[in-house]
Amino acid sequence: MQQRDLSNSIDLCKMKEVNLSGGNLTMNLIFGLVLVFIFIFTPFSRGLFFETEFYIIHIFIFILFCIWSARSIVTKNTPSVKYFLVFLIPLSFLLSIFVAESPQGAIDNFLRWMNYACFFIILVSLLDNERYRHMLPYIFSGMGVLLAIFALLAYYKLVDYRDAVLIDHLGNQRFTSVFQYGNTYAAVIGSFWLFNLSKLTDRENKVWQVIFFSFPLALFALNLMHTYSRGALLVFASVWMITLLCMPLSRQISFVFHSFLSTFGGLVLFRGLSIYSPITTLILMILFIILSSVFGILYMRYGWKLQKLDKWRLSRFYFMGVAVILAVLLFLDMKNEGFVYKQLPVSFQERVKDISLETYSVQGRSLFMDDALKISSENPILGVGGEGWRILFTHVQEVPYWSNETHNGYLEILLSTGWLGMSLFVGVFGYLFFQLIVQLRSSSKQESTLVVGTLSALLMLFLHSAIDFNFSYGTVWFVIMVLFAMGITTKNKKEKIEKTILIRSVLSLLTLAVAISGVYSLRMYSAENTFSSIQKGQVTESKVKALIDKNPYSVRYQEIAIDVYLQLYQQTKKASYMELAKGSLNRMIELEPRNARVMFNAGIFHYKLGDFEQATIYFDKVLEYDHFNTGYYENIIKMKNDMMQNTYQLDKEKAEIYANSLTNDFKLLNEWHERMKAYSFEINERNFHIPVGARVPVAQTKFFFKHFEEVIPLLQGVEGGDPNLMTQAQAMLAVSYMMIGEKEKSKKVYENMMKQVPNFKEYYNSYLELAKS
Structure with missing residues (x-):
């Protein structure tokens, strides 16, 4: 009887295990399908560069992680605790929020990194299953094929996707695919x-x-x-050589041959793309597929005969030596426009010719690095938070370049999280690379090809990120996380978490943190939807309040609130709306107190209210924070001139203060213009110049205070711009000549303008009366 009961109990336990196993398989399938969907289809949201397209992905992955975590605690299985080290990186972004120049930017970056870490952990746990490990390389490669075909379809205008193909300054059609940026796409496609x-x-x-x-x-x-x-081609060549060293000679033969054949095929297709029809291009592609496949099959069948070559001394370095020699010869050929150079398409020859240390591409990145290090020195431990560069680079730049990105992924990490975050970043990914090398040394021959593939692809992305902003794309990080998970889990082991209270506690805390992050993502996603409806003209007071309640950290939203409350104040004259507008203004200033645009908007707000003193304070900060913005100089000088004229009759002392202030602004404009011209190379992406719209108001101020000798050099040679402004300028010039006794010059200007502007006499008499008053 007891034996029968024991037998029944054992059978019941087995049935429970089978049911539990079946449930796990179902849950794993759901997790896998969601991750595959995110990995393959989200790149088409502009590579997940913009936060507005990322919030919904945050929500999906955070929900997925919470479900996965709860199941892991119940089933008592989790990936090795070492993989949870990736959560140290979002922790560093969390700490930076407290010192961030832009709280919104810092929060967005924190949410991104929580997202990447959750994606990685779930994927690593799924790859405990051998079937999923086997499938992932094909899913990964398939995504690369989709991106490549998509770029080709965009080239032939068979799909409509903005900037999937861009025209550069040489007239070349650059493939950018879903990323809308050629260099990042090059790094990604090179990794595939x-x-x-x-x-x-x-x-x-x-x-x-x-x-x-x-x-x-x-x-x-x-x-x-x-x-x-x-840059991507040079990085690709370097990584190609490193990859070569990771293989024995017998495998190097396959690697080199397929590399040569695909490069040759790429060049043929490159030449033919603008000549042949899509059908002919497709036929050529099929031809290269056949050639490559035939060699691959021959290698598969007879490659074992090459294994004896691996026993030769230093055999691993034979191809490397040849590759280095060929690289030197190729460099000399390109430099001297030799045989190989002449075989390249003309458009490619132009790009090769354009390679120089004097190009903006090189000099610009050098400037970005210098300025980024200056900014980093302000808060070296915790950094300046996400988006800090966007706000601060105008504070320190010595040349009027324009770049919202540092064009260096590691500098971006350093700026966002300081040396603490940078140390954690290097430590975590250094450890993951170390795990890859361990796997490479201990894995079977079949597994080693997978590890080498992931290692080479990762090196392509990480090395190229030193010269571009690849790390700003969510898709790039999903690719990186997939590669690491694929490379380090060939021999992954599960750990029983019921035996370790610490691991269970850590997982519980992470789940809580992820849940809170999910709530923030949901609120920001909802706020973005509300913002979109407001932009479409559906503006109501309740919507604005809801917008601010959902996301009080966005400067954009505070600006919308100020505009709406001011409009309501003008319509109703209710003081409460003015108070609400002032409250939003103060909140905006608190959020980003060193943002030049925020200071400019604050100055305009007080200028419109007639609070000229406060407006002047903000305007001075604007030019302190952004000294290469021509528009700021022009508008601020105009408004200060208006302040001076409005107070001239009532309080000449105050008027003189505003006059001196705008004169100093104009001096600052000239000083920075001279410093810009002193550089040995010309970079003026911001079109920084001394505008007519700034010179005339300064001249008006000088005229008001009877400094006629100073008016003349300001207005000589002034032309273009607003016709009314030009007429005023010539009237002041004619009167100034008259007041210093240069009557002939005054007469010449007067007669010339009377031919062009019939009512010029009215302008002249008005300024003459002012001069004599």
């Missing part, structure tokens, strides 16, 4: 190319696997070349 090349060195591939990894090679090569990204 390297991954596939590495996978083809596996002699245990089946025929269909050889065909699968072979067919996009020429397509990847074409896309990389058509980005015209010189």
Whole structure:
């Protein structure tokens, strides 16, 4: 009887295990499908560069993580605790919020990194399953194919996607695909190319696997070349050589041959893209697919005969030596426009010619680095928060370049999180790279090709990010997380968390943090939807209040609130609306007190209220924070001139203060203009110049205070601009000549203007009366 009961109990336990296992499989399938969907389809939201398109992804992944975490606690299985180290990076972004120049930017960056960490942890846990590990390389490569085909379709105008192909300053059509930026797309597509090349060195591939990894090679090569990204090509060549050293000679033969064939195919397709029809291009692509597949199958069948070459001394370095020699010869050929250079398409030759240390591409990045380090020195420990560069680069720049990005992913991390965050970033990813190397040394031959592929793809992305802002794209980080998960989980082990209270506690705290992050993401997503409806003209007081309640950290939203409350005040004259407007203004200033645009808007607000003293304080800060903005100088000088004229009759002392203030602004404008001209190279992306609209108000101020000798040099040669302003300028010039006794010059200006402007006499008499008063 007891034996029967025991037997029944055992059977019941087995049934529960089977049911639990079936439930786990179902949940894993759901998790896997959601992650695959996010990985493959979210890149088409502009590479997840903009926060407005990322909030909904945050919500999905945070919900997914909470469900996964609850299931992990119940089933008592979790990935190794070492993988949870990735959450140290969002922690550093969280700390930076307290010192951030832009709280909104810091919060957005924190949410992004919580998102990446959650995605990574869930993926690592799924890859405990051998079936998912086996499928992931094909999903990964398939995404690369989608991006490459999409760029080609955009080139032929078969899909409508803004800036998927951009025209550069040389007239080249640069592929940017979903990223709308050629250099980042080049780094991403280069990583897919390297991954596939590495996978083809596996002699245990089946025929269909050889065909699968072979067919996009020429397509990847074409896309990389058509980005015209010189930096990406140089990084690709460097990583290619490193990858070569990670393989024995027998595998290097496959790697080199497929590299040569796909490069040749890419060049042929590159040349033919603008000549041949899409059908002919497709036929050429199929031809290269066949050639690459045939070689891959031959290598698969007979590659084992090459294994004896691996025993040769230093055999791993043979191809490397040849590659270095060829690289030197190629460099000399390009420099001297030799045989190989002449075989390149003309558009590519122009890009090669354009390579120089004197180009803006190189000099600009050098300037960004210098200025980023200046900013970093202000708060070296915790940084200045996400988006800090956007606000502060105008404070320190010595040249009028314009860039909302540092063009260096590591500088961006340093600025956002300080040396503390940078240390954690290097430590975490350094550890993950170390894990990859451990896997490479200990994995089987078949697994080693996967690890080499992930390592080479990661190096492509990480090295190129030192010269561009790839890290600003959410898609790039999803690619990176997939690569790490794929490379380090070939021998992953589960840990029983019921035995470790610490791990369970950590997981519970993380779940709480993720849940709170999800609530913030939901509020910001909802606020963005409200903002969109307001932009469409659906403006109501209740919507504005809801907008601010959902997300009180956005300067954009505070600006909207100020405009709406001022409009309501003008319509109703209710003092409460003015108080609400002032409250939003103060909140905006508190959020980003060193943002030049915020200070400018604050100055205009007080100027319109007639609070000239406070307006002047804010306007002075504007020019302190952004000394290369021509528009700011022009508008501020005009408004200070207006302040001077409005107070001249009532309080000449105050009027003189405003006059001196705008004169100092004009001096500052001239000083920075002279400093800009003193540079040995010309970078003026901001079109910084001394505008007529600033010179005339300064001249008016001088005229008011009877400094006629100073008026004349300001107005000589003034032309263009607003006709009324020009007429006033010439009237002041004619009167100034008259007042200093230069009557002939005054007469000449007067007669010339009377021919052009019939009522010029009225302007002249008005200024003459003012001069004599």
